[in-house]
Amino acid sequence: MKKSIIMISLFLSAATGIPSAFAQNISQATVDQLLKTKAALAALAQTKANIYSKDILDEARTSITKAQERIDAKKEKAALESLEMAQTLMNYARVKSEEREAAEKTAVTRAKLEKLQKNLEDILSGKEGAQ
Amino acid sequence: MKKTIIVLTMLLMMLPINGSVFAQSDDLNFIMQKAKSSVEKILSRSHETKPFAADVESAQNYLKKAEAELKTNTNWRGKVNEAAIPTVKHYANMAEVMCQVVQSRLEKVNQEQENSRLEKLIPETEAKIKIFEAKNKEIKLLKDELAKPRGAMKSISGELSALKLEKINMTKEVSSLKTENANLTGQVAALNGVVDSLRNDVVDKTKKIEDLKALQGQKGDDIAKTRNKLNKINSIWQDVSKINVLSKLNTTGMTLIIPRNDLIKTPAMKMASGSETIIGKLAELMKKYPDMKAQIKVYGFGKPDKTENTKATENMAGILKTALVKAGGAAANISASGAGTTAPLYSKSAVEDNRRVEITFSDIISQ
Structure with missing residues (x-):
């Protein structure tokens, strides 16, 4: 019976895992990277990216939070992965912001052109006051 | 009996764990499949992605890492080591995000090109508008010019009517004056006849006077001669x-x-x-x-x-x-x-x- 209890206990331990058993100390570099990433996110939030890519910045923010949680949980590797993801998302946010800004600019240009083309069509069709 | 109970208990405990593992495996497969598809997609546009080769390479590397991690942590039965799944997912997600970055950069370039194209069209369209506006102005002026004579025609028509009436009156007057002139011409002719007659008379009388004077002179001479x-x-x-x-x-x-x-x-x-x-x-x-x-x-x-x-x-x-x-x-x-x-x-x-x-x-x- 005792043997059965010990085996079950061992099995359960193996099945669920004991994270604390694998917990390690977080390096200062990782902590610094977290801080830098947070600062970079804060700075990025002051740019147009906060307007054009707020959704992506939110994702990056979530990743940073996750990294923070993982650091707190002493899961450095996972924390680094979250930070890497956060930084990549921030880069993506910048790129997406530029893309959306370009798209918006294009939309403005297109609207301007369409207005002019409509004006031209009106002039060509002889509409009164089409000037 | 006891052994049977223990085996059943272990099986019961294993079941939920295996279900979770299968669910995670499906999710992983989906993520991996998605990442692969995204990378293939950007690779198929290699001619466009040349300027972003570093990002493309990065996506590829993340995908390779995910595949390598997956391969390393998959046993001979195809079971993936549970502990490795987050890392595999991370790399797959990273590959996916990098693909999105590349796509975003491509889209930005497309937008810029489109914007450039559209911006080029604006001055062309503005030039056309300017030309047609000028033409419209010209047409308007011509229309105004055309409208003007219509207004002027009305007044001219009125003036013409007045002039016609005046012409009729003047024609009558001219006719009357012609008649009067004819009468006067007749009278003048008659008077001219009288004048001519009088002139002839005057000439005759003058001649007679001269003859008489000559005669008188001659007679004077004769008298003088006779006297002599x-x-x-x-x-x-x-x-x-x-x-x-x-x-x-x-x-x-x-x-x-x-x-x-x-x-x-x-x-x-x-x-x-x-x-x-x-x-x-x-x-x-x-x-x-x-x-x-x-x-x-x-x-x-x-x-x-x-x-x-x-x-x-x-x-x-x-x-x-x-x-x-x-x-x-x-x-x-x-x-x-x-x-x-x-x-x-x-x-x-x-x-x-x-x-x-x-x-x-x-x-x-x-x-």
């Missing part, structure tokens, strides 16, 4: 009276009747004594009036014929002419003839009275 002639005749008459012979005036001149015996002795046919005085006076008279012509005509009477006939009287007339020329009378102005006994002045008993010499002076008045 009368004075001359009077002078001659006085000179003749001084000769103490019978004399008479006739239409052609003055005739002196001198007894023949006072001038010629017959039958001797010589100049009588004392005849020189009469001949001298006659010669003086002819010299005084040199234009005067003298016709000497000797008359005989009775018998004897040799002293009284025509021939004898002609001889006597010649003798007298010679004597008169000798005394100073111009021969050219003196003619001489004998009348014989053909023209006695007195009765037969007055023989000596009928024997006479008549000297007729002519061209006295005509001078």
Whole structure:
């Protein structure tokens, strides 16, 4: 019976895992990277990216939070992965912001052109006051 | 029995764990599949993604890492090590995000190109608009110009009507004036006729006046001439009276009747004594009036014929002419003839009275 209890206990331990058993100390570099990433996110939030890519910045923010949680949980590797993801998302946010800004600019240009083309069509069709 | 209970309990405990592992495996497969698909997608656009080669490579590397991690942590039964799943997912997600970055960059380039294209079209369109606006303005101006004459036409039409009316009135007036002019022309023609007639009259009258003046002048001359002639005749008459012979005036001149015996002795046919005085006076008279012509005509009477006939009287007339020329009378102005006994002045008993010499002076008045 005792043997059965010990085996079950061992099995359960193996099945669920004991994270604390694998917990390690977080390096200062990782902590610094977290801080830098947070600062970079804060700075990025002051740019147009906060307007054009707020959704992506939110994702990056979530990743940073996750990294923070993982650091707190002493899961450095996972924390680094979250930070890497956060930084990549921030880069993506910048790129997406530029893309959306370009798209918006294009939309403005297109609207301007369409207005002019409509004006031209009106002039060509002889509409009164089409000037 | 106990062994059976233990095995069942272990199986029961394993079941939920395996379900979770299968669910995680499906999720992982999905994530991996999605990442692979995204990477393939950007690789298929390699010609466009050249400028972002680093990002593409990064995506590829993350995918490779995910695949490597997956492969490393998958056992011979295909089971993935649970602990490795988050890392695999992380790499797959990283590959996915990098693909999105690349796609975003591509999209940005596309947008910029599109914007550039559209921006190029704007000035072209604006230029077209400008051209058509200018044309429209021109058309508007032309329309206005076209509209103007219509307005002007109305006023011109009114003016035209007024002018037509005026023309009709003027035509009537002109017609009336023409008639009046024709009447006046007739009157003028009549007046011209009268004027011409009067002018002719004036010309005639003037001519008559001039004729009268000429006549008056001529008459004056004639009167003067006549007066001169009368004075001359009077002078001659006085000179003749001084000769103490019978004399008479006739239409052609003055005739002196001198007894023949006072001038010629017959039958001797010589100049009588004392005849020189009469001949001298006659010669003086002819010299005084040199234009005067003298016709000497000797008359005989009775018998004897040799002293009284025509021939004898002609001889006597010649003798007298010679004597008169000798005394100073111009021969050219003196003619001489004998009348014989053909023209006695007195009765037969007055023989000596009928024997006479008549000297007729002519061209006295005509001078």
